[in-house]
Amino acid sequence: MGERDRGSSSAAGRAAWLWELRRQNERQEDVADTANEPYWQETDDAHRVSFDRLLSMLPPGGSVLDAACGIGRHVGAVLASGRSVTAVDASAVYLAKTHASFPDVTIEKHDLQDLPYRDRFDAVVCVDAMEFVPPEDWPRVLGRFRDALHRPGRLYITVELVPPEEIRSMNDAARGSGLPVVDGEVMWEASDESPGYYHYYPGLDQVRAWLSGAGFAILDELEGPWHDGEYAYHHILARTTM
Ligand SMILES: C[S@@+](CC[C@H](N)C(=O)[O-])C[C@H]1O[C@@H](n2cnc3c(N)ncnc32)[C@H](O)[C@@H]1O
Secondary structure, three states: OOHHHHHHHHHHHHHHHHHHHHHHHHHHHHOOOOOOOHHHHOOOHHHHHHHHHHHHOOOOOOEEEEEOOOOOOOHHHHHHOOOEEEEEEOOHHHHHHHHHHOOOOEEEEOOHHHOOOOOOEEEEEEOOOHHHOOHHHHHHHHHHHHHHEEEEEEEEEEEEEOOHHHHHHHHHHHHHOOOOOOOOEEEEOOOOOOOOEEEEOOOHHHHHHHHHHOOEEEEEEEEOOOEOOOEEEEEEEEEEOO
16 A cells, blocks of 8 residues: 555544544433533633623624534523524534523534535624534634624634643543544543543634634634633634635
């Protein structure tokens, strides 16, 4: 096998691995105990401030796509502001829970990578979910967000932060166990019994470059509180430029 063949077969192997991880994550989310996990019952000031800022920029009666909505943790705040919501997620179970809480919200099952919308919304929000997107999919996902937006359109995304030494150590562990990871990719809670769950941690300069390449100008950035020093979210508000 020549170098090129080896390269393409390892690229195909990585693509197959990433696809299986996406489906595995969907299965894990479908059985998650959202009623008892504190994450789903709470939100912090940085998320609230960012949502308020975003909503202050939207036309009255505007429309918001909640991309990777989970069980609709942020839907109530958007509806209370007088905007309509379309809620999308990979997990059918989460979408059903969102529908149970907010029967008037349109729910649709899509992967972030395959959002089908064109010129439909005043804003796209993708909160606490971009860490599930591998590096090769970031430009595609941001392009789908841009295509979904009216002009001008607004975007609110979060980027999960973890201390760099922890990312490096978990990335080394994943590579050492033979997984086809690239820098920044980790498997949380992997064990002999469980493959764990995938996250990718891009550098913020890389995120800014991807946003610019996808046709977004950053309006505001805010680093959220660190939770016991373990993780935080970097909040980015942006507008369309093309
Ligand atoms: C941590 S939850 C956050 C949910 C919600 N945005 C919130 O802030 O409560 C991450 C969500 O991303 C969804 N998700 C992960 N990867 C996805 C993908 N590729 N396409 C669509 N949804 C995805 C999961 O199903 C889950 O609902």
